[in-house]
Amino acid sequence: MERLVEECELACPEEKQIQVLEKCLALVRADRDTHSKSLGWLLLSKILEKCSPQCLRAAQSRLGKKLADVKSEPNIHNGIFVRQLLIRNPQVGNLHAELVYDIIMRFVDIAVTSSDSTLRSLCTELYSVRYGCDTEMSTRLLTTLSAAMSNRLLSQEERAALLNLKSFGITSLRNELCRLLFDLYSSALGRAKSGQYVPRDLVMCVLEEALNDPQLCDAALTTIQSICRNCRSSMLPLVSLYLYQLLIH
Numbered sequence: 001m002e003r004l005v006e007e008c009e010l011a012c013p014e015e016k017q018i019q020v021l022e023k024c025l026a027l028v029r030a031d032r033d034t035h036s037k038s039l040g041w042l043l044l045s046k047i048l049e050k051c052s053p054q055c056l057r058a059a060q061s062r063l064g065k066k067l068a069d070v071k072s073e074p075n076i077h078n079g080i081f082v083r084q085l086l087i088r089n090p091q092v093g094n095l096h097a098e099l100v101y102d103i104i105m106r107f108v109d110i111a112v113t114s115s116d117s118t119l120r121s122l123c124t125e126l127y128s129v130r131y132g133c134d135t136e137m138s139t140r141l142l143t144t145l146s147a148a149m150s151n152r153l154l155s156q157e158e159r160a161a162l163l164n165l166k167s168f169g170i171t172s173l174r175n176e177l178c179r180l181l182f183d184l185y186s187s188a189l190g191r192a193k194s195g196q197y198v199p200r201d202l203v204m205c206v207l208e209e210a211l212n213d214p215q216l217c218d219a220a221l222t223t224i225q226s227i228c229r230n231c232r233s234s235m236l237p238l239v240s241l242y243l244y245q246l247l248i249h
Helices: 002-009 014-027 034-050 054-073 076-088 091-095 097-112 117-131 137-149 156-160 171-189 200-211 217-248
Strands: none
Touching: 002 014, 002 217, 014 034, 034 054, 034 091, 054 076, 054 091, 054 117, 076 091, 076 117, 091 097, 091 137, 097 117, 097 217, 117 171, 137 171, 171 200, 171 217, 200 217
């Protein structure tokens, strides 16, 4: 085991990378104990960081199959693996779109009820690495945030437009869920890809509502800060409106 850790930590020759990766995959089989799985997920993350593009292509199918294991038993160790896999091979998010979406939503639900800041950071990174400011996902996230803040009953049609979160609608989790969704969007702004944009009217509506809520005002201000930092001059007119809303209240 120590030898495997060294091979993952140190510069591994390209011709040996696939062999090392296979050893790591063996550690996360269903019949392995919890300690071996935890170590295996972390070592997989390490070797993924160093793998050549050729090695990643060769192992793509086997790595993709491990996503089902993450969905059934998500934890911080296999979450780190998913994050590294999405960073090194973004195409995985498209090839396994529904599975990756379900995994990220599971981590959101876990993070809402956890006081672990590391888990919360991992959750925001998973979302932002996968989606950035994707128009459809940004709209769903912001619509979910708006609905969570209003805390009103929704029709089936309205519910279908939201993120699939078990924590949504639970009154005791309302503030934590809203804060986390603001964090997701703020982080996503920093990973916006070319051609992606901010849905201005929806963002304005959500921020205005949050600025009037003492429990969520700080989260809204952090998002405004992220908008200023990442959107620059294109959002200056809106920033002025945000600040005006803050001053009059």
